[in-house]
Amino acid sequence: AQSVTQPDIHITVSEGASLELRCNYSYGATPYLFWYVQSPGQGLQLLLKYFSGDTLVQGIKGFEAEFKRSQSSFNLRKPSVHWSDAAEYFCAVGALSGGSYIPTFGRGTSLIVHP
Amino acid sequence: GAGVSQSPSNKVTEKGKDVELRCDPISGHTALYWYRQRLGQGLEFLIYFQGNSAPDKSGLPSDRFSAERTGESVSTLTIQRTQQEDSAVYLCASSALRGFLSGGDYEQYFGPGTRLTVT
Numbered sequence: 001a002q003s004v005t006q007p008d009i010h011i012t013v014s015e016g017a018s019l020e021l022r023c024n025y026s027y028g029a030t031p032y033l034f035w036y037v038q039s040p041g042q043g044l045q046l047l048l049k050y051f052s053g054d055t056l057v058q059g060i061k062g063f064e065a066e067f068k069r070s071q072s073s074f075n076l077r078k079p080s081v082h083w084s085d086a087a088e089y090f091c092a093v094g095a096l097s098g099g100s101y102i103p104t105f106g107r108g109t110s111l112i113v114h115p
Numbered sequence: 116g117a118g119v120s121q122s123p124s125n126k127v128t129e130k131g132k133d134v135e136l137r138c139d140p141i142s143g144h145t146a147l148y149w150y151r152q153r154l155g156q157g158l159e160f161l162i163y164f165q166g167n168s169a170p171d172k173s174g175l176p177s178d179r180f181s182a183e184r185t186g187e188s189v190s191t192l193t194i195q196r197t198q199q200e201d202s203a204v205y206l207c208a209s210s211a212l213r214g215f216l217s218g219g220d221y222e223q224y225f226g227p228g229t230r231l232t233v234t
Binding site for chain 1: 148222226
């Protein structure tokens with residue numbers, strides 16, 4: 001079974017600073033990888049996804065993530081954070097197993113942005 | 116087009132009462148998922164439907180929880196004899212589960228959730 005680790009529960013950055021949120025996964029092959037954002041009181045919105053091909057993927061809102069097979073990581077980055085980026089970020093891993101597809105989510109990282 | 120909708124958006128109920136939470140997935144999406152999110156926590160998988168069948172019910176926390184899906188569309192999550200620990204946001208997601216040859220779409224589309232408070 002797959003698993004996901006988001007080692008940082010909270011991350012605090014200043015507006016305009018760069019951001020990197022960590023995500024490590026455990027799975028025997030290359031899974032499907034996702035980053036979602038959840039603003040307060042909202043559902044989850046997909047930021048970006050990786051299935052195959054170029055290991056650097058671009059998403060919405062200026063986010064990007066890089067798949068590193070050797071490190072089993074899929075870290076999320078943004079060069080300059082805006083105050084509106086304050087939210088909860090979830091990394092997810094999905095894989096087909098026995099005809100079923102049930103993604104596993106990390107515990108989430110709460111991003112706090114200081115003005 | 117329309118996204119995933121859930122109703123009610125908020126539900127306050129007394130301990131011991133039964134509640135029904137509804138999810139309307141995106142039309143044509145074969146897979147439907149229910150998750151529970153307690154305050155400040157991540158997503159806890161409850162149940163997954165492929166069509167109208169639930170191949171994986173392993174996440175349901177107790178026999179007080181049940182879910183069904185009809186017409187490969189709407190799903191209802193029922194919690195009987197609610198307890199205070201059931202208080203959480205219940206999220207529904209749907210997915211087309213198309214393979215690579217069909218454009219590759221394993222993305223989950225989430226509804227806004229139902230906030231359940233058990234008093």
